[in-house]
Amino acid sequence: MKLLLSISYDGTDYNGWIIQPKVKTIQGELTKAISLVTKTNNFKLMGASKTDSGVHALDQKVLLEIEFKPELSRFQRAINNALPSDIILNSIDFVDDDFSIRNVKQKQYVYTINDRNTNIFDQRFELNLKDFKIDIKRLQDILNLFVGKHDFKLFSGLTLDEQLTINTIRTIDSIKVIDQDSKIKIIFEAKSFIRYQIRMIVGASLHCLQNKRITIEQIKEKLNGIGEKSTIVIDSKGLVLQHITF
Incomplete structure (x- = not known):
């Protein structure tokens, strides 16, 4: 059953x-x-x-x-x-006997950032950046670089051995940045994600936004497999698996 x-x-x-x-x-x-x-x-x-x-x-x-x-x-x-x-x-x-949990159509993850005031009841579920005001339009422009089909091996937590057996070429259907309930929410939609992929994308994008450690050109190069693996992995507490559709 x-x-x-x-x-x-x-x-x-x-x-x-x-x-x-x-x-x-x-x-x-x-x-x-x-x-x-x-x-x-x-x-x-x-x-x-x-x-x-x-x-x-x-x-x-x-x-x-x-x-x-x-x-x-x-x-x-x-x-x-x-x-x-x-x-x-x-x-x-x-569900039917032939149902497979692997036949996912799309997964939606949401990363939440608070760049204003901290609510003590939300601290376990968001990244607090109250000392840095986020430019939503510019952040969206940076995140748009990751949308579509790319090799995400330099934006993943996979080891070199794992990269030999796990496909790192993935397609992100959409990434949207919205201002909701006085918080910044980054919504990712794709069929599948690799370990740390979303957290590394968010981390690189926020650092790029702040002109720290990584530039737009370096992001483009890494998506083409050029350079070193990104070392910026944002805190996991802001990430929620929102919905899965079959």
């Missing part, structure tokens, strides 16, 4: 999505909760996006394969009762 889950989480206190020994992860906590409810470890759990340490989600999609057919509302309630308070199972639905 295949089930599609949508979960939200505050990733602040977690070492990312992927289950790992001896560290706290989202997949690890979800696995423990489902084991507690089903009284078995005989199931499979796979996420649609491998969010990094500290990254949050409003709509992470997860495929659960189990050997029985649960009553959905009771099953959802039981899992939520077993989960820690910073992870919530939003919905759960049956």
